[in-house]
Amino acid sequence: MSESSDTLTALTARIDALESRQAIIDLTSEYCHGFDKRDFDRFLAIWSEDCVWNIGPPFGSFSGHDGIREAVQDILWPAWQESHHLSTNHAISFRDPDNASCVCDVDCVGTLTGDTDCQIVGATYTDTVRRRNGFWKIVQRDVKIHYFNPIPGAPLKAPQG
Template identity: 65%
Template structure:
């Protein structure tokens, strides 16, 4: 009986970790969808109120929900006419039942306001995550930008309609 109980407890821990991995990956997707579709409520929902978003040069670091609002509404969205983020290479490590770190790479294609030339950005996101009251959110995100380059002669153009 004790061995059976231990097996059930181990199974529950594994199941919790799988569900947590899915929830953490969803945060990365909600970041992309929220930012690119300019859905601020969706974007804000991934962050704890006491979060830090360190975007790094040339943008800076932003604290709390007020900082997230400033970064998005006063710095980034006014600069980007459109953007399309793609995240990949997710690695999640648990430091306990309610804490984790994650890393993923991102490619972003977009157009800066007032420019017709496409920009490409490559970066790595390093996250510290916490689960509070059963919900996973980002406590800290550090961004390392590897490149931020224009693609001369390339414009983002919607497909022709017939």
């Protein structure tokens, strides 16, 4: 191989890693948008068909697209009247060009159905992600909930004016 060929190969790999890194971060953004806007198709699109979503206590673990559907439509959306996720601190490690892990922190503010007090949840998402047919998907998400607390007397209200 020539030096220019080696340079082009290295540059192509670096560009692929940058694009992959952004695509992996976008999975969490799509998770937040899909969940909070109650757009199930958008939410489901981030998960591989053989995925596992370990939400942990008090919610449980769910497998495959049917499990995701059950968790969201039968358990979580009925429990939450409103939610707003914020994710940050994405740390991505590549095992190879098509397999990676990602850890990020998330805060969620919302109200439970039938409640007027604001709830705040802090968690860490640990993901196993894989690129198949050119698209990154979550294979497994483990959720560690750090706190899940009401904020009495702090209702979520639209701005006045």
